[in-house]
Amino acid sequence: MCGRTSCHLPRDVLTRACAYHDRQGHQRLPEWRDPDKYCPSYNKSPQSSSPVLLSRLHFEKDADSSERVIAPMRWGLVPCWFKEADISKLPFNITNCRSDTIMEKRSFKVPLGKGRRCVVLADGFYEWQRSQVTSQSQPYFIYFPQAKTDEPGGGEAAHSPECWAKLWDNWRLLTMAGIFDCWEPPEGGELLYSYSIITVDSCSSLTSIHPRMPAILDGEEAVSKWLDFGEVPAQEALKLIQPTENITFHPVSSVVNNSRNNTPECLTPLSLVVKKEPKASGSSQMMMQWLTTKSPKKEAPRSPQKDKPAVPQWSSQFLQKSPLPTKRGAPGLLERWLKRESEEPAAKRPPCE
Numbered sequence: 001m002c003g004r005t006s007c008h009l010p011r012d013v014l015t016r017a018c019a020y021h022d023r024q025g026h027q028r029l030p031e032w033r034d035p036d037k038y039c040p041s042y043n044k045s046p047q048s049s050s051p052v053l054l055s056r057l058h059f060e061k062d063a064d065s066s067e068r069v070i071a072p073m074r075w076g077l078v079p080c081w082f083k084e085a086d087i088s089k090l091p092f093n094i095t096n097c098r099s100d101t102i103m104e105k106r107s108f109k110v111p112l113g114k115g116r117r118c119v120v121l122a123d124g125f126y127e128w129q130r131s132q133v134t135s136q137s138q139p140y141f142i143y144f145p146q147a148k149t150d151e152p153g154g155g156e157a158a159h160s161p162e163c164w165a166k167l168w169d170n171w172r173l174l175t176m177a178g179i180f181d182c183w184e185p186p187e188g189g190e191l192l193y194s195y196s197i198i199t200v201d202s203c204s205s206l207t208s209i210h211p212r213m214p215a216i217l218d219g220e221e222a223v224s225k226w227l228d229f230g231e232v233p234a235q236e237a238l239k240l241i242q243p244t245e246n247i248t249f250h251p252v253s254s255v256v257n258n259s260r261n262n263t264p265e266c267l268t269p270l271s272l273v274v275k276k277e278p279k280a281s282g283s284s285q286m287m288m289q290w291l292t293t294k295s296p297k298k299e300a301p302r303s304p305q306k307d308k309p310a311v312p313q314w315s316s317q318f319l320q321k322s323p324l325p326t327k328r329g330a331p332g333l334l335e336r337w338l339k340r341e342s343e344e345p346a347a348k349r350p351p352c353e
Contacts, residue, residue, distance in 0.1 A: 002096055002125050002197050002199060002213070003045070003046065003095065003096075004043065004044065004256070004259070005122040005123075006122060006125070006266065007040065007044060007050055007123055008041055008042045008123060009040060009123065011035060013169075014121065015029050015030065016029065017172070017173045018030050018070060018173070020223075022064065022066050022067060023066040028068075030053060030068040030069050032069070032071075033059065034071060035070075035072075037049055037072040038072045042256075042264060042267055043256055043259055043260075043262050044122075045259040046075050046076045046093075047075060048075055049074055050072065050075050050121070051072055052070070052071060052072075052073050052121060052180065053118060053175075053227060054068070054116075054118040055067065055068065055069075055227050055228060055230070056068060056069050057229070057230055058115075058116070065227075065229060066228050070121070073180060073193040073194055073195045074192060074195070075095065075194070075195065076095050076196070077095075077108075077194045077196040078090060078094075078183040078194045079110070080110065080181050080184070085185055085187060087183070094196050095196060095197070096197050097178075097179055097196040097197065097198045097199065098198075098199055099198055099199065099238075102179070102238070108179050108196070111180065111181040112179055113234065115229030115230070115234070116179060116181060116229075117177070117178070117179065117226050118227070119176065119217060119223055120176040122173065122174045123143060123171060123173065124143030124144075124174050125141075125174065126139055126142070126256055127140050127209050127213075128140070128209075128210070129209040129210070139251070139253075139254060139256050140250065141252045141256075141266075142209075142213075143174055143247070144172045144173075144216075144218075144247065144248070145246065145247075146170075146171065175217045175223050176197050176214040176217070177198045177215040177217050177226055177240065178195045178198060179195065181194060197215075198241055200212070200215045200241060200242060200243050201243055203245045204245065205245060205249075206249070209249070215240075215243075216247065218244045250269045250270070251270040252269065253268070253270055
């Protein structure tokens with residue numbers, strides 16, 4: 001499955017990353033449709049808006065189907081046949097579309113028959129590996145292997161968050177196959193374009209993380225065939241939907257777990273994230289102080305000090321107070337009593353019998 005992606009590049013950088021060749025072999029940049037609706041984010045979740053590539057022919061009847069546009073769309077397909085005015089009442093989640101049932105379910109079969117194929121653009125996507133020992137899951141950022149550059153920090157593996165950030169200048173976007181649809185509110189209003197990401201069984205390198213992965217279109221030829229519905233029929237295009245081994249990944253911080261967190265730390269390699277040592281609370285500090293002191297039973301008794309007590313005050317009431325030690329050579333209690341008796345005047349002594 002795919003439930004979280006990143007697409008944080010500025011609009012102009014994203015446009016350059018989508019350069020392509022038209023049917024005549026000329027290099028072109030896709031044009032934007034509703035560019036103001038694009039919101040860059042390191043942490044995109046379902047129901048948010050993401051940029052997708054699609055054929056210009058979907059918007060202009062006389063356009064060449066090989067020409068491309070970029071349009072922000074809602075993640076989570078709303079079928080054109082849905083009759084409720086409130087899309088939140090949609091009784092099922094259509095965030096992802098399984099490749100093995102794409103021709104069986106009406107929600108996908110109808111738009112696929114209309115040629116509504118798109119390519120979802122992203123820096124990469126996130127997936128969580130469940131631990132068999134604990135209940136915690138380790139998040140991973142998964143993306144295309146990147147070509148080395150001659151820029152500082154780009155020719156070798158990045159060793160700091162600053163070097164890692166420089167790699168985005170020539171970042172190869174992840175291109176995921178999707179199905180989109182156009183929904184019109186029953187009472188009229190603005191058309192809603194939404195999409196679903198097609199998923200397949202994971203490749204061998206990702207099976208230990210998750211059994212499913214997005215259907216990734218690896219290369220310009222695959223992207224062109226998937227988008228050009230005017231020349232490539234659905235059955236031929238569906239042959240492109242299969243796992244790819246051309247993928248890489250690294251662990252990231254659990255900060256990505258909360259979809260409200262939108263920072264570079266979401267996708268920065270975990271080994272590069274500066275970990276803050278947790279500050280002990282007051283009670284924890286007192287407990288550590290108590291544990292590091294010697295046991296009163298084994299410690300030689302000493303006079304109490306008012307300024308620096310031997311044990312924390314919160315535990316002193318549980319300890320027995322030891323009597324003050326006598327100095328070496330001092331007279332014992334019996335000797336002091338006899339001496340006092342001998343020094344008293346005879347008149348005060350009781351008469352002998």
